Amino acid sequence: GEYAGLLAIRGYHRSRGEGHRTVCLIPSSAHGTNPASAAMAGMSVVVVRCTEDGNIDVDDLKAKAAEHAQNLAALMFTYPSTHGVFEEGARDLCALIHEHGGQVYFDGANLNALVGLARPGDIGADVCHMNLHKTFCIPHGGGGPGVGPIGVKAHLKPYLPGHVTEGSGHAVSAAPFGSASILPITWMYIRMMGASGLKQATETAIISANYVATRLEAHFPVLYKGRHGRVAHECILDTRVLKDRAGISVDDIAKRLIDYGFHAPTMSFPVAGTLMVEPTESEPKSELDRFCDAMIAISGEAAKVAKGEWPLADNPLVNAPHTAAE
Structure with missing residues (x-):
């Protein structure tokens, strides 16, 4: 999806005699696929700094947009941010890029916090891809490749990848028809949920993430956190406090969670030594409580290490996970 969207942007600039526009601005917090896709599309990546609170550094963005105004192709940014916050001023960021002749690529990795509530185009995006594996129920790569359909504004439509049946352009993958085993899953999910159900799923994902954040x-x-002390659809738990107090690492916590019956959340991304928890809309409150109880118990176990009740080199945390016999 990213590659196809960037090719559409590249084609648009070339059609206007501005093929020299090859600079792609990407925040330092971006998923690694963003710069990789930009490089594949023949663009030069310029990194934009982020502030201490995880947001795009607006002053740095303004400076780099102005510096590269003659060659600016696009800004790629994720909303909500990779740090799990509804970043303020997103419309202003998009307007700034447009003022300097660029296009806005909206990374829809976190679209499950927006479906039914907001439209990327209204925020200012020119291109947006959707991660079907997260927002629309497909397995994450299981049964075939991941699928990332894209939507574009009308002015980019002529530059979308072509198709073998149309005799124009070219496909961007070896499977131009997508995955027959995956796409029906998304179609059925959308049909069964309906507009109101999809909106409810989004609201539930946001509420669930804030519930976990508040309990822990x-x-x-x-x-x-955002300005009002809330998160979006996910929260980043700083487990480094246990490392400082008791010498217990995020790896120890992740392995200990297995003993409590949980696969660890995303570990050390986007910040090393943290856990990023994204409950989505799927988990009932009872399961969220079970997870929170496990994390609180692990915190209590680390406290025993910190107090010297358990030795650092030999305790249930560093020895995890345990077998059933143990």
Whole structure:
């Protein structure tokens, strides 16, 4: 999806005699696929700094947009941010890029916090891809490749990848028809959920993430929050406090969670030594509580190490996971 969207942007600039526009601005917090896709599309990546609270550094963006105004092709940014926050001023960021002749690529990796509530085009995006594996129910690569359909504004439509049946352009993958085993899953999910159901799923994902953040904040600081002290659809728990207090690492916590019956959340991304928890809309409150109880118990176990009740080199945390016999 990213590659196809960037090719559409590249084609648009070339059609206007501005093929020299090859600079792609990407925040330092971006998923690694963003710069990789930009490089594949023949663009030069310029990194934009982020502030301490995880947001795009607006002053740095303004400076780099102005510096590269003659060659600016696009800005790629994720909303909500990779740090799990509804970043303020997103419309202003998009307007700034447009003022300097660029296009806005909206990374829809976190679209499950927007479906039914907001439209990327209204925010200012020219291109947006959707991760079907996260927002629309397909397995994450299981049964075939991941699928990322893209939507574009009308002015980019002529520059979308072609198709063998149309005799124009070219496909961007070896499977131009997508995956027959995956796409029906998304189609059925959307049909069964309906507009109101999709909106409810989004709202539930946001509420669930904030519930987890609120329950665990006294034990694991929530690294990034919005202006009102809330997160979007995910929260980043700072587990480094246990490393400082007791010498217990995020790896130890992740392995100990297995003993409690959980696969660890995303570990050390986008910040090393943290856990990024994204409950989505799928988990009932009882399961969220079970997870929170496990994390609180682990915090209590680390406290025993910190107090010297358990030795650092030999305790249930560093020895995890345990076999059934143990």
